[in-house]
Amino acid sequence: MSVRTSLKQRTTLSTRRAGGARPGGSAEILAAAFLWGTAGPVSTLAPGGASTVGVSSVRMVVGGLLLFSLAALTSRGRGLRAMLARDGRTRAMLAVGAVCAALYQTAYYAALARTGVAVATVVALGCAPAFTGLIARTGLSRRWLASTVGAVAGCALLVGGGGGSGADPVGVLLALLCGLVYAVYTTITSRLIAGGEEPRAVTGALFGGAALLLAPALFVLAPGWILAGTGLLITCYLGVLTIALAYTLFARGLRTTPAATATTLTLAEPAVAALIGLTLLGEDLGGLAAGGLALLAASLVVLVV
Numbered sequence: 001m002s003v004r005t006s007l008k009q010r011t012t013l014s015t016r017r018a019g020g021a022r023p024g025g026s027a028e029i030l031a032a033a034f035l036w037g038t039a040g041p042v043s044t045l046a047p048g049g050a051s052t053v054g055v056s057s058v059r060m061v062v063g064g065l066l067l068f069s070l071a072a073l074t075s076r077g078r079g080l081r082a083m084l085a086r087d088g089r090t091r092a093m094l095a096v097g098a099v100c101a102a103l104y105q106t107a108y109y110a111a112l113a114r115t116g117v118a119v120a121t122v123v124a125l126g127c128a129p130a131f132t133g134l135i136a137r138t139g140l141s142r143r144w145l146a147s148t149v150g151a152v153a154g155c156a157l158l159v160g161g162g163g164g165s166g167a168d169p170v171g172v173l174l175a176l177l178c179g180l181v182y183a184v185y186t187t188i189t190s191r192l193i194a195g196g197e198e199p200r201a202v203t204g205a206l207f208g209g210a211a212l213l214l215a216p217a218l219f220v221l222a223p224g225w226i227l228a229g230t231g232l233l234i235t236c237y238l239g240v241l242t243i244a245l246a247y248t249l250f251a252r253g254l255r256t257t258p259a260a261t262a263t264t265l266t267l268a269e270p271a272v273a274a275l276i277g278l279t280l281l282g283e284d285l286g287g288l289a290a291g292g293l294a295l296l297a298a299s300l301v302v303l304v305v
Contacts, residue, residue, distance in 0.1 A: 028253035029265045030300075035246035037272025041280070042237055047228040052109045054221035057214045058235055060105050063243020064211025070244070071204025079198035080205060093188050098209025100185040105214070107178040115171025121270055123175035124182070126152040129267070131183035133260040136190065143303065144261055150299030151267040157292025158274055183263065189251055190259040199251035207247060264303055271296050 043055045071080045083090065111120035129148045185206070192202045225231045254262055271293055 025253040025256035026261075026265060026303075028249040029257060029262050030268055032246040032250040032253065033266045033268040034272050035242050035249075036266070037269040038276060039238055039242040040273050041276045042234060042242075045230060046234050047225045047231050049228070050223075050225040050231070051221060052112060053106065053217070054223060054225075055238070056105045056109045057217040057221060058223055058226065059238040059243055060102065060207070060214050061211045061218060062235060062239025063247070064101075064207035064209075064214075066240060066244040067200075067247065068204045068208030068211070070248075071198075071201045071208070074198075074200055079201035083192075083197050083201050083205060090192070093192060094205050094209065097185050097188040097192075097206045098213065100181040100188070101206050102210035102213040103181045104178055104185060105210075107174050107181065111171045111174035111178060113171075114174060115168040120171060120175045120178075122152075122156045123172055124178040125267055125270060126155055127176060127179035128182045128186075129260060129263040131180050132186055132263040135183055136187045136259040144258075144264065147299045147303035148260075148264045150302070151264055151296050154292045154294070154296030154299060155267050155270055158270055158289050158296060183259075186254075186259045186263055190254045190262070193251060193254050199255060200248065203247050203251045207243065261303060265300060267296060268300055 039059070043052070043059075046055050071077065074080075083094075108120065108124055111124065114120075129152070133144070133148075189202055189206065193199050226235050250262070250266075257265070274289065274293060
């Protein structure tokens with residue numbers, strides 16, 4: 001190992017332990033959150049007959065198979081084959097991560113149907129940073145804590161600023177499950193990449209497995225809407241950009257950003273969705289929600305700078 005390589009690894013490790021995020025990693029994670037924030041508004045444009053769970057399943061299958069294909073074609077799949085040939089612990093982590101990636105999508109959309117967008121988003125995205133911090137036990141600086149509290153509060157004001165929707169107990173439990181499995185997925189991805197695995201191989205294996213788990217749902221949920229009107233275009237956008245590209249950026253960002261910090265940064269997702277609704281879909285943000293948006297943005301700036 002060269003002196004330069006050793007110094008680079010030590011710098012990266014010290015940055016992660018200190019709870020900080022190098023600018024490149026933060027930018028990649030925020031870019032992923034931006035793409036995720038467009039998924040909801042775009043999915044509303046799906047042709048009639050498309051259920052939310054059906055759209056989510058198609059999105060995951062298309063994106064997951066694409067990620068697996070890219071991993072298999074990169075360097076003839078050497079990184080992917082090497083990772084799959086590791087010890088049983090690595091393969092167990094991949095299996096759990098794939099289940100979590102698939103469960104996150106289904107649990108989130110099921111929570112939306114039970115308790116509404118506001119409550120499901122606040123609970124799922126709000127509890128994810130706390131779950132990740134408790135699981136990973138790294139990156140728990142005072143700055144992370146202050147930024148996370150501010151970001152969660154801002155997220156709550158943003159998505160619930162004008163609404164008075166009630167909270168369905170089953171929906172809340174599903175949203176909590178969503179936040180938990182997302183935290184587990186993020187922690188597993190972070191540890192595999194920190195252990196030397198290629199980010200593209202990690203995302204390819206995890207989402208390829210998730211795609212296989214959700215593929216049978218396509219035969220049950222009647223995905224005929226894909227070929228109707230703009231269905232194919234929407235499917236390509238959701239699968240290619242909001243899954244394949246977004247999770248590739250997220251995995252690359254995890255190379256230099258602690259998992260706890262990364263999940264706080266992804267709270268930018270509802271802010272992006274709100275801005276799209278305000279500027280393109282003609283929605284009314286409201287004063288309280290606007291204050292939440294400002295608080296969320298300020299908290300993320302404190303975390304990044």
